[in-house]
Amino acid sequence: MTSSHTLREVLDIVALPRAAVMGLVAAGVVAPSRGSHGEYRFGFRDLVVLRTAAALRRSNVSAGRVKESLLRTKALESDPASTSLCAEGRHVVARADGREWQAETGQMRFQLSEPTNAGEVVSHGRVDAYRHYEAGRLHERHARNREAEKAYRAALKLDPTLHAAWVDLSALLCDRGDxxxxxxxxxxxxxxxxxxxxxxxxxxxxxxxxxxxxxxxxxxxxxxxxxxxxxxxxxxxxxxxxxxxxxxxxxxxxxxxxxxxx
The missing domain is CATH 1.25.40.10 (Tetratricopeptide repeat domain)
Incomplete structure (x- = not known):
């Protein structure tokens, strides 16, 4: 069963304005499905891409470069869970499987020195945090509250900036009387x-x-x-x-x- 999120949930998780999210949807950077009432439903891959966009914007990369970088990464069929993007000045550099390229253009780069992680905005820890969070939501949907609590706590240990996990964990604890x-x-x-x-x-x-x-x-x-x-x-x-x-x-x-x- 694939978990999905409403637009309102996504706005809480990714910390992007509604207009920015809808702009990325309109550009085809993310392609949410539609629910039974026509509402947007965002999957795991969408969340990773949108959190990447948010992190790049916090690194002072322009909205246009963010969009172009993510579109290019999508066109190259790069998996967002295994590709890291980092800001270098006004540009975005992508790294995956030992390769490095300029994300906006797709032009490959040769590494003359060991890359640093100082500008990295998507890490495996964050991706794993999303997976734990998704697992927690699934456990909670099936009334497996202890498992849900463990999953939410695991997500927050990996990524304390995952706002939705704080919201859902606190609600879960209160619902069970704690x-x-x-x-x-x-x-x-x-x-x-x-x-x-x-x-x-x-x-x-x-x-x-x-x-x-x-x-x-x-x-x-x-x-x-x-x-x-x-x-x-x-x-x-x-x-x-x-x-x-x-x-x-x-x-x-x-x-x-x-x-x-x-």
Whole structure:
């Protein structure tokens, strides 16, 4: 069974803007399949390619060079799991099976010295992290929660920047009643991703489950500050205010919920 991700999940995993991802789809750099309702479904290979694009952009490679490099690599039928791409100035160099070439043009290069890994943006560790993450999602889908937890933790050990693994691991722990451990995981994750609304929402739920209503309120408020259109955060915060006897505050957030979902 092949695992696939929605566009929203992909945006969390690869840390690219929606417009950038859709631009790479339009250019044919990635070719997601379509789900039963016509929605995009991204596979493992797509994730590797998109994370490569994100890493190259962080290395100050222009969007055009990123696109050309990835298209050329795809045209050469290079496996993204076995090809490393690195930024050298404004250019991108590809390496695989002892060969090295300029990714934008496909022109081969001769190595006059041992290559360094300083600019490498796709490593086998990261690829293996994706595989563990995919395995975790598959285990969780079949209610094998212990195996899922091990897989998510293995993914994060290999690549602590894999945002979706933090989100899914914390949710899994809280769902099984281990919210104390979920909060510990979330505290570590939020140091890495302080503006992640998904992590904030999970943190709010975990605070609720351990009975810390004030902590939950603050987390929902922080979530709404980052994403004012988060309907679920408005509804849950309204519910907490309602329970606390703050009827006017509760009504305000219930109204926001209705406006967003209507």
């Amino acid at each position: 919210c104390g451990e979920a909060l510990r995981i979330l505290a570590e994750a939020r140091l890495r991703f302080p503006e992640s609304t998904a992590l904030l929402f999970n943190q709010a739920l975990a605070f609720e489950d351990v009975g810390d209503c004030i902590g939950a309120q603050r987390a929902y408020q922080d979530c709404i500050a980052l994403d004012p259109l988060n309907a679920d955060a408005h509804f849950n915060l309204g519910r907490l205010f309602d329970c606390a006897g703050r009827a006017q505050d509760a009504l305000r957030h219930y109204n926001q919920y209705r406006m967003i979902t209507s």
